[in-house]
Amino acid sequence: MTWPDEAVADGSATTPGHPSRSALFTAVRADPAGPVATRLLQLAHADAPHVRRAALDLLHGLAGARAVDTALTRLDDPDAGVRHRAARLVGQYGRPDRVRAALAAVPDPVVRTLLAASLGPAVARLGDDRLASVRFLARLHLLRTAPPARWRALDAALMTDAEEAALHLEGAGRLWGRALHQLAREQHAYDIAGRLLADPGTRGVGAELAGEACHIWRAAPVALLPLLVRHQSQETEITPGLDKAVATALLSGAARRTHRSLLTRVPSVPPPAAVTAPAPLTAASAALLLSARPVGIVRLRRAGEIFGALLDSGPLSFRQAAQLYNLTFHRPGRAQAECAPLWLRHAGPAALSRLLALMTPHLADYAIGTYYLAGLARMGRAARPALPAVTALIDRRTRIPVNDSTRDGETRLDERLLAAALDTRHALLTDTG
Incomplete structure (x- = not known):
């Protein structure tokens, strides 16, 4: 076996950072119609399914439209992983x-669903398709653009297809x-999630919808946690989707406070490990720490503690003072x-x-907001002119736009900001000094 066959077969070509992968990408990008690119197209027809899967993964990122003809021939591959990669x-x-023609020709329901999902607005024409997942996608698109008068009928149609659609459509909820x-x-959203959760056949879709609602709206965990816990307690088998939705809802401080009595029915989460304070x-x-730093410093670990000790x-x-100024304003x-409230102490009102x-x-x-909120809290009543900005953060119905690796991670960051904002508002309003 020669390169690139060996690299594709042993997985090194699909391993990020591996020299074989880098060499393959360099060769194809230098000559998109050259021998390496041509060989990748041929490997999509290899005898071994794992080689066909790897070749299609690579072609997706490297060849794009040039690999469509090859991918079309693999839509009826005996290996499901190959079929699904080809469909994507x-x-x-x-x-x-060509997508519509393939959609009409192939029998695999997951392949048809993947192809339908790629059609964008054109999927709306497929509301009468024989496959529930395709109809679900079509009606979901219609719902996004429908006037309110049509919402109820489209909701009912989606509800009818939800159980069967979830068999072939990942993440329907x-x-x-x-x-x-x-x-x-x-x-x-809360009402529909409740109806889906009430039916064992659509409970998984309802759990997905409930979890998504908790990621979107701050009030959702308070509204949905009792339903989720109730249905979770009725399950006789492990239901990962429902367990995940409960875990997401429990990220909300408001939900934990409001439904404290429910927490005894939910598996406990170990507390975070204690951190030793310096x-x-x-x-x-x-003073000794600062003396070793330049006047033009703009970053300093434990800056708040250092200048706080000096001002005390x-x-x-x-x-x-020059160092504190640079840390505060640059x-x-x-x-x-951390330094802004200390500059206020130094420079005055x-x-x-x-x-x-x-x-x-x-x-x-989401990355630094908690530090600024803590800084306002340390300023006390002097920072009350900032109350409208703090209150606006608290009063948001939807979560702060965040870019994190997971939706739960994004929700945690929003909850952390919300908790900090509530603490700050309390500090500003109760400070009488």
Whole structure:
């Protein structure tokens, strides 16, 4: 066996960072119609299914439209993984007329569903298809653009097809939840999730929709957790979708507070490991740390503790004040958020408006917003002019747009911001100093 056959067969060509993969990508990109690209097309017809799967994975990223003809011939491959990869490639790169022709010709329901999902708005024409998952996709698209008068009928049609559609359409409930979000149908989403959860046949779809709702709307966990826990307790077998939806709902602090009595019926989650706090700083040790740093410093670990210790013992030196100024005003981030209330202590009320103008734009930033909220809380009543910005963050019905590796991770970040905002509002309103 010679290269690239060996690299495709042993998996090195599909292993990120492997030299064989890098060499293959370099060769195909340098000569898209050359011998390596041609060999990849041939390997999509290899005897071994794992080689065909790997070849199609590589062709998807490297050949695109040039591999459509090859992928079309694999839509009836005896291996399901090959068929599904071929369908995704055809769906993404094939002309719409070729996708529709393949959709009409192939029998595999998952392949047909993948092809239908790739049609975009044109899928709406397939509402009478013989396959429930294709009809589901068609009606879901119709729902996204339908006037409110048609919502009930489309909801009923989707409900009718949900159980069968879920057999061939991955994430049917999540897709439905996103469509309802697009239409701002929050309460309808809760109602539909409840109806789906009540039927054992559609409970999995309902759990997906409920989980998606919890990822979208902050009030969803409070509304849906009792339903989810009730149905979870009635299951005689492990139901991963339902368990996942419960876990997502429990990310909400409001849901845990509101339904505290339900928590005894949910498997407990171990608390996070304790973190050992560093030794407290004295004014002398803080001054020593700063003396080794340049005046133009813009980042400093434990900046808040360092300058707090110095200010607790008396006024800053000219050099220390210059360092604090640079940390406060030169770069957004944790150091700025921690140093802003300390600059207020140093410079006095005249600096307040400038500091608030620096801080409030970052309150909804999922990466650093909690630090800015904590900074406002440390300012106490002086920061009350920032209350409208803090309250706006609290009053959002939908979650903060976040880019994290998982939807649950994004929800955790929003919950962390919300908790910090609630703490900050409480601190600003109760400070009487």
